[in-house]
Amino acid sequence: xxxxxxxxxxxxxxxxxxxxxxxxxxxALGSPDxxxxxxxxxNIDEIFYQDVVASxxxxxxIFDIVRKTTKKIFVPITISGGLRNLTDINKALESGADKIAxxxxxxxxxxxxNQAASKFGSSTIIISIECIKHGEKYxxxxxxxxxxxxxxxINWAKEVQSRGAGEILITSIDNDGTGNGFxxxxxxxxxxxxxxxIIAHGGAGKKEHFIQAINFGANALAVASMFHYNALxxxxxxxxxxxxxxxxxxYDYIKxxxxxxxxxxxxxLSIKKYLRNYKIKMR
Amino acid sequence: MIKVFxxxxxxxxxxxxxxxxxxxxxxxxxFKHTKNRKxxxxxxxxxxxxxxxxxxxxxxxxIDWKKREEELIRLLDKYRSSDGSYDCLVPGSGGKDSIxxxxxxxxxxxxxxxxxxxxxxxxxxxxxxxxxxxxxLGGFDNITYKQNGKVMKLLTKxxxxxxxxxxxxxxxxxxxxxxxxxxxxxINLIFYGENEAEYGNPIADNLKSIRDKSFYVYKSxxxxxxxxxxxxxxxxxxxxxxxxxILTYLPLQEEEYExxxxxxxxxxxxLKWIPQETYYYAAENCDFKARPYRTQGTYNKYSSIxxxxxxxxxxxQYIKYGLGRCSYDSSQEVRNKHLNRxxxxxxxKKFDGEFPDKYINEVLDFIDMKKEEFYNLCNKFRSPxxxxxxxxxxxxxxTVNQDGTDD
Numbered sequence: 195x196x197x198x199x200x201x202x203x204x205x206x207x208x209x210x211x212x213x214x215x216x217x218x219x220x221x222a223l224g225s226p227d228x229x230x231x232x233x234x235x236x237n238i239d240e241i242f243y244q245d246v247v248a249s250x251x252x253x254x255x256i257f258d259i260v261r262k263t264t265k266k267i268f269v270p271i272t273i274s275g276g277l278r279n280l281t282d283i284n285k286a287l288e289s290g291a292d293k294i295a296x297x298x299x300x301x302x303x304x305x306x307x308n309q310a311a312s313k314f315g316s317s318t319i320i321i322s323i324e325c326i327k328h329g330e331k332y333x334x335x336x337x338x339x340x341x342x343x344x345x346x347x348i349n350w351a352k353e354v355q356s357r358g359a360g361e362i363l364i365t366s367i368d369n370d371g372t373g374n375g376f377x378x379x380x381x382x383x384x385x386x387x388x389x390x391x392i393i394a395h396g397g398a399g400k401k402e403h404f405i406q407a408i409n410f411g412a413n414a415l416a417v418a419s420m421f422h423y424n425a426l427x428x429x430x431x432x433x434x435x436x437x438x439x440x441x442x443x444x445y446d447y448i449k450x451x452x453x454x455x456x457x458x459x460x461x462x463l464s465i466k467k468y469l470r471n472y473k474i475k476m477r
Numbered sequence: 478m479i480k481v482f483x484x485x486x487x488x489x490x491x492x493x494x495x496x497x498x499x500x501x502x503x504x505x506x507x508f509k510h511t512k513n514r515k516x517x518x519x520x521x522x523x524x525x526x527x528x529x530x531x532x533x534x535x536x537x538x539x540i541d542w543k544k545r546e547e548e549l550i551r552l553l554d555k556y557r558s559s560d561g562s563y564d565c566l567v568p569g570s571g572g573k574d575s576i577x578x579x580x581x582x583x584x585x586x587x588x589x590x591x592x593x594x595x596x597x598x599x600x601x602x603x604x605x606x607x608x609x610x611x612x613x614l615g616g617f618d619n620i621t622y623k624q625n626g627k628v629m630k631l632l633t634k635x636x637x638x639x640x641x642x643x644x645x646x647x648x649x650x651x652x653x654x655x656x657x658x659x660x661x662x663x664i665n666l667i668f669y670g671e672n673e674a675e676y677g678n679p680i681a682d683n684l685k686s687i688r689d690k691s692f693y694v695y696k697s698x699x700x701x702x703x704x705x706x707x708x709x710x711x712x713x714x715x716x717x718x719x720x721x722x723i724l725t726y727l728p729l730q731e732e733e734y735e736x737x738x739x740x741x742x743x744x745x746x747x748l749k750w751i752p753q754e755t756y757y758y759a760a761e762n763c764d765f766k767a768r769p770y771r772t773q774g775t776y777n778k779y780s781s782i783x784x785x786x787x788x789x790x791x792x793x794q795y796i797k798y799g800l801g802r803c804s805y806d807s808s809q810e811v812r813n814k815h816l817n818r819x820x821x822x823x824x825x826k827k828f829d830g831e832f833p834d835k836y837i838n839e840v841l842d843f844i845d846m847k848k849e850e851f852y853n854l855c856n857k858f859r860s861p862x863x864x865x866x867x868x869x870x871x872x873x874x875x876t877v878n879q880d881g882t883d884d
Contacts, residue, residue, distance in 0.1 A: 208817075216767045218778045219756040220815070250776065251823050326769045340771035340778065367769075372760065444815045446751050456761055 196391075197475045199239040199414035200462060202421050203395060204229060205246045206256055206275075210443040212246065213419050215371035217324070217339030220246065222443025223422050225435035227263045232425055232432045234267040236462045239477055241271045242295070242363070242393075242416055248276020249298045249337045257289040264290030274322055274363075275338075283310055287318070295320040295363055298336040301343055301350075304357060311358030320393070321354040322363040323347055325380060332380055339367045348383055355388045362388065363416060366396035371419050373399025373456030376407040385411025400458035401468045408474060420457045427459070482860035483514040483797065489863065489875040492520075492528035495808035496821045496877040499528075500798045500863070506692050507648045508727060512639055512705045534812035542749050548686075549747035553586050556666050563591040563618075565666040568655035570594055570783050571608030573752070574670040576759040578744050580615055582668065590668075593658045594621040595650035597784030598633060598643075599836075599843060604783025607765050615763040622654055628722040631715060632704050633786075634844040637851075639705030641797060641858040643840070644790035646726065649703065653728040656693045656739060660729060665738050670755075671745040686746035693728045693741060701727060751813055752780060773833040774802035776824050786840050788833035796855050799863040799873050801829035826878050 204226050205212050211229050212220040223229070230241050241263070245256040254276045263271060273286040274295035286294045294314075300307050300321055310319050324339050325332040325347045332347035351362055364384060366377035376397045385392055394412035397403065398420045407415060425432050426448070436448055460468075466476050481487050483502075491498045501520040521529045558564040565582060567590050569575020575592070582588040592612070597604060612619045629646050636645035655667050669688065695701060698708050706714075708723055729739075744750075756779045759765035767778040773788050774795070781787050791802035807821035816824075841851060856871065864871045865882045874883040 215757060215760045216778070218767045219753045219760075221753070221757070247820075250827075251820065328769070335770065337771070340776065342770040368766075372764075442814055442817050444751065444753050444813065446749075446754055447757075454757075454761065 196413060197477055198408055198412075198469065199393075199477070200465065201240040201242050201272075201393060201414055201416040202230070202233040202238045202462075203242045203244060203416040203418040205244045205418060206259060207245075207247050208255070208442055210437060211422070212443065213371060213422055214246075216367050217246075217365075217370055220444065221447045222437070222445050223426065223448065224429075225437045226259050227266075228433060228435040229422065229425060230263050231266050232434060233421065233462065234269060237466065237477075238269060238462055240269055240414070241267065243271065243273050243275075243291075244295075244338075245273075245275030246338045250340070252276070254282065254285075257285060260286075260289045260291055272320060274320070279306065280309060280313060283314060287314065293318050293320055293360075295322040297322040297324060298341075300354065301334065301336055301345060304353065307354055307357040307359055311360070316358050316360035319359050320361045320363050321359040322365065323350060323354075324365045324367055325377075326367045327377070327380075332383070335367060339365075339370075347380070348387065351384050351388055355390050359390060361391045361393060361414075363393040363395055369397030370395075372397060373420065373454075373458075375399060375403040376410075376412070376415075378406055378410040381407055381410040381412050399456055401460050401465050404465055404469060405472050405474070408469070408472075419454070420460070421462065423454045423457050424459060424461065480861040482858070482862075484517050485798070485860060485862070486519055487862060489799070490522055490526055491875075491877045492522055492531055492808075493526045494531040494818065495528065495811045496804050496818065496825050497528055497530065497808045498798075498800060498804075498875075498877070501800055502798060504692075506728075507645060507652060508695065508701045508703065510640065510642070510645065510705070511702050530808065531812055537749070540749070545747045549744075550586070552666075552742070552747075553582075553588055557587070558589055562589070563662055563664050564589045565668055566590065566655055566659045566662070566664045567592050567668050568594070568651065568658075569611070570597060570604070570651075571611035571763075571765075572604075572781070572783060573755045573759040573765055573779060576607075576611050576615060576763045576765055577755040578668050578670050579611075579617055580758070580762050581748070582744075583617070590617065591658075591662060591664065592617045592619045593655055594619060595647065595654045596621055596623060597786070598629065598647050599785040599839065601768070601783055601785055603766055603768055607763075607783065610763045610765065620658060622650070622658075622725075624650065624725060625722050628718055628725075630844060631718065632711075632726070634846065635704035635706065635711075637844060637846070638854065641793045641854060642705075642790075643786050643793060644784075645704065647784060647786070649726040653693060653726065656729040656734070656741065659739060660733060660737060665740060667739070667741045668744045669741065670743065671750050672743040686742050688741040688743065690734065690741075694731050694734045695728050696731050752809065753813070753815060756780075772802070773835055774831045775806045775828050776803060777806055780806070785836040788836060789840055792830070792833050793855070793858070795830040796858050797860065799875070801825075801831070803828040803831075804877070822878050825876070826880075 206226050210222040211226040214220045248254050270292040272293040273291040278299045324335040334345040376394045391413035393414040394407045395416035398417045486499045499522050503518040567579040582590050633646045636642045768782040795801035807824045810816040811821050873881045875881040
């Protein structure tokens with residue numbers, strides 16, 4: 195069995211790390227690079243940066259944050275959000291990213307996957323698929339879960355593999371931000387038909403969810419809310435920069451010192467320890 | 478001279494802080510809504526082009542919320558029941574705000590709320606799911622007042638024909654039901670969520686916690702309009718409609734009201750109201766789910782999603798006042814600092830006035846109207862000072878992005 199990876203997913207909007215529920219209602223939580231640094235020090239395997247509004251505004255300003263991050267962090271970094279063509283991908287890689295992820299652009303122009311894979315190598319290209327369950331079917335969305343495409347997820351996953359994608363990040367919009375667990379049925383359906391690594395995302399709430407998703411076929415687990423809200427329990431000690439005087443962003447959560455009850459109090463280290471008990475190989 | 482409908486301000490001016498304009502209607506009691514909107518008021522902008530809603534947002538930043546909460550607790554202590562009866566009423570449909578109101582009153586402040594629901598005209602399936610979860614996971618007693626469908630259909634159709642106002646029957650029911658239910662159950666306290674003033678009613682309104690009784694009490698039938706018609710006209714024209722069918726839509730009568738100590742409060746006066754945070758609260762406590770795709774005409778997925786006719790309602794606002802759903806949503810988020818104005822303008826450019834084709838067939842089938850007829854109707858309701866007919870159809874004369882035909 196290959197190593198299982200834990201990935202911290204950082205959704206970014208403007209200067210802020212943000213997090214929603216089911217990809218909507220974005221709370222601002224602080225300065226993204228301070229969180230990335232904290233996760234790095236706590237043994238995270240990879241960092242995944244998502245510019246959540248890049249497609250919405252046709253802009254891209256995540257590169258500066260990545261540039262800052264790469265000076266202090268030495269694990270693979272992925273950039274996602276608003277990358278439209280080979281030039282954008284090139285820029286993202288030049289800013290210090292090791293991999294890039296495509297969603298909206300790949301659905302609009304699937305040929306881009308072939309071009310990107312042949313130019314930059316499959317191992318650099320992740321295809322991100324955002325899914326909502328409709329009855330028994332899963333359908334793909336773009337623009338951070340906003341735009342309905344009607345594309346059926348399982349066939350789309352097969353197609354992106356054949357076009358040369360190196361990995362698939364599969365987001366369950368239904369479970370995102372809820373702490374109710376990953377969508378294991380979805381993970382199983384995809385792992386049954388494809389051979390490239392699957393990054394499961396959306397729903398992590400307690401350590402048991404991780405082993406379940408791995409058993410259903412996930413090769414890596416991307417986690418946002420659970421890591422962020424736990425990191426925030428010790429803002430000072432964890433050296434998190436909160437930015438709460440920023441002129442934009444919903445910082446009410448931070449200011450009111452609220453807590454979010456749906457997430458277990460686990461650290462990256464304690465999850466890794468827990469998984470090792472199940473003979474899961476980890477870095 | 479270009480003609481101006483609805484008593485709107487002649488000159489279109491946009492607020493310099495948000496993306497609203499002075500064409501945004503202030504609330505009026507819905508049962509006094511006439512076709513020419515003779516006494517209607519619109520969003521006030523000061524000499525620096527700052528709107529009342531943005532000023533209100535500034536005031537809100539300085540409020541001592543600790544003190545306001547103490548005020549709330551005093552009010553609740555006065556009315557809290559210990560004999561097993563209900564002590565407050567929360568009207569709602571299972572959206573994020575009604576979930577927040579009822580849940581926090583019951584579980585944090587230990588009240589005994591009854592909830593009541595005026596159901597949407599046509600439920601969305603996820604809206605109905607949220608309603609069920611509110612009652613079943615949240616744990617509330619609920620009275621749902623299912624209306625006479627035949628009459629509602631007629632009134633909704635007439636409201637569209639006469640006022641281009643597809644949502645009127647819903648608004649009437651939603652606003653007027655609660656005081657009547659409270660009256661029946663001897664409940665003294667009713668809680669609504671936010672004060673409409675946050676979105677642009679005259680500022681003075683917002684200094685009070687109590688809703689003005691002119692919004693839910695009436696003196697005589699003569700002053701009432703439904704679907705743009707006098708009650709008597711409806712009864713004469715449509716013999717199958719009985720007075721009892723109509724009373725459902727009307728507020729409490731003043732005589733009934735006078736006998737009781739009935740108070741209608743805004744919880745938003747006492748507790749800081751951030752729409753996005755009520756979304757979190759609802760998701761966390763009642764498994765509230767956002768719409769499974771972007772709402773047409775705007776960019777978000779979580780507000781006003783339970784009625785299929787609601788998207789059309791916002792579209793008609795765009796026709797009548799030049800302000801679509803995205804203008805409303807993004808202005809609110811600018812005031813709450815979730816967005817900046819540059820982003821809001823980009824969003825308005827992208828989404829405002831997008832035609833809600835997702836449910837349009839179903840809605841028009843429901844009221845039995847042809848698409849063609851509806852489009853023609855829309856054109857009749859476009860105020861000439863807002864819209865210019867061009868070779869490519871109607872275009873706004875003025876937009877917040879200053880790309881209108883007359884900008």
